[in-house]
Amino acid sequence: MRSYDAVDLSLLTALAEDPRATIAALAERLRLSRNTVHARLTRLEESGAFLAFDRRINPAALGHPLTAFLEVTVRQRELPAIVDRLAEIPEVVQAYGHSGAADLRVHVVCRDTDHLFRIDAAILAIDGVERTETSLSMGELIPYRIQPLIEAARRNL
Amino acid sequence: MRSYDAVDLSLLTALAEDPRATIAALAERLRLSRNTVHARLTRLEESGAFLAFDRRINPAALGHPLTAFLEVTVRQRELPAIVDRLAEIPEVVQAYGHSGAADLRVHVVCRDTDHLFRIDAAILAIDGVERTETSLSMGELIPYRIQPLIEAARRNL
DNA sequence: GGCTGGCTGAGCACTCTGCTCAACGTGTGG
DNA sequence: CCACACGTTGAGCAGAGTGCTCAGCCAGCC
Known part of the structure; x- marks a missing residue:
């Protein structure tokens, strides 16, 4: 590049x-x-x-104001099938492969905590998913920004 | 809304x-x-x-292809000052308040693992930061998408 | 010196925009 | 049933924007 x-x-x-x-x-x-x-x-x-325009669409505007991250531990041989199943859940907006203790980091958006509970249960119900550890985002303390990187890149020209 | x-x-x-x-x-x-x-x-x-256009700018295109997440434990009374210091680090692209064991989830982008190490050290050096737990993203298994949510919203009209 | 790549302003035909307007359809309340 | 409000429509207009070509210029490279 x-x-x-x-x-x-x-x-x-x-x-x-x-x-x-x-x-x-x-x-x-x-x-x-x-x-x-x-x-x-x-x-x-x-x-x-x-990157894709989807990233600019506000899930809150679609009625899903809550953001949560799930660290998901899986049977690794079944990872591809699990990812396919996760992709079928609309509230799953992103999933990363992970280097830490868990195998997957899953970013979900939801209406409320009840809704989160049900999404968590749906993920746990996927064959090969052993456990999830869910944390609710309590607010974007530093809103997503790239301009400081651009400024830094400009200084390094 | x-x-x-x-x-x-x-x-x-x-x-x-x-x-x-x-x-x-x-x-x-x-x-x-x-x-x-x-x-x-x-x-x-x-x-x-x-949401802001920054979300569509690819950090990889700016020479920062690696993504990592840090769970940061802090002395909570110093949280506002810590957030200010974090905001001064260009590679910190986002930070959430957290409901889990740690207090903050910090999303950083970096050039390579050496760079990540130095950013981690810079965060650990902030007064009031007690510990960090860093995990490297090993790839976006489900690229960020909102269309399934839109389709679900359309079905629920 | 020649070549290449990138930038420029000009030019042209076509497309787009912002806005106003009158007309129409739908939903709501009296 | 009627009046009203809201949203949508197509028409119209002046001005702005676009995609593309072209020739000229400049800097860098061989």
Whole structure:
């Protein structure tokens, strides 16, 4: 993956500030030509700078304001089948393979604690799942942010 | 927060498929009038349906391909000051308050395991941090997705 | 010096936007 | 049943934006 230069980083920052900014607006703001902005955006998209739009959709807006993480211990040989079953649960929004004591970290969203309880039970009911350890998120103390990384990258140019 | 109807959900899905789609294109695709799409998008934005664009920026593209989670135990009276210090570390992309044994869950991104080690050390050096338990993410087995929730919401209309 | 890649401004045909407007349909309350 | 409010629609308009091509320029490289 090629590294990004100052133009790339400025584009990312400008988009963070106005995700639906037009190419013309970005060009004006960054004092570049339209063609450059267009070409650079295309390259950023093609190089995988942008993750899926799903990440910007607020689960709370869909009626699932609670976030919880489950560390799931499984029979490892059955991991692929377990992941398939987890993927069938809509409230499971993400799952990572894990290096710690548990085998999986599962990120779920839910309506309330009763709902979480039922999702937990559904996960525990999956064949091969041995145990789960659930922790409820009590609020985003540092909201997700990438700009400090971009600033750091800019300083290291 | 008002609940969303079929039009809202369709818009979210259409945007997930093409985040930079124009209002005209969305209107054509969803068979709505431009004015309706414009009004609905405005309402979605105003109602908090969209989270920050930072979430779409790929840390790997910025040279930080590794993701790790730290469960951090702290002296609780010093939590606010600790959060301030954590926010000064660019590689800390998110931090949650926690309901489990630890007090904080910190999401960090890093270049490699050496880098992670140094970030862990920087966090442990913060006054009031008692211990951390770090686990390295070994890959996104279920990539972040919200569409199943949207489909479930659509079925429950 | 020649070549390549990237950036630029100009130009053009086409598309899009923001807004207003009148009309229509639906739901609600009296 | 009627009045009202709300939401959606298509039309219209002026202005903005886009995708693409083109020629020129500059910097870096061989």
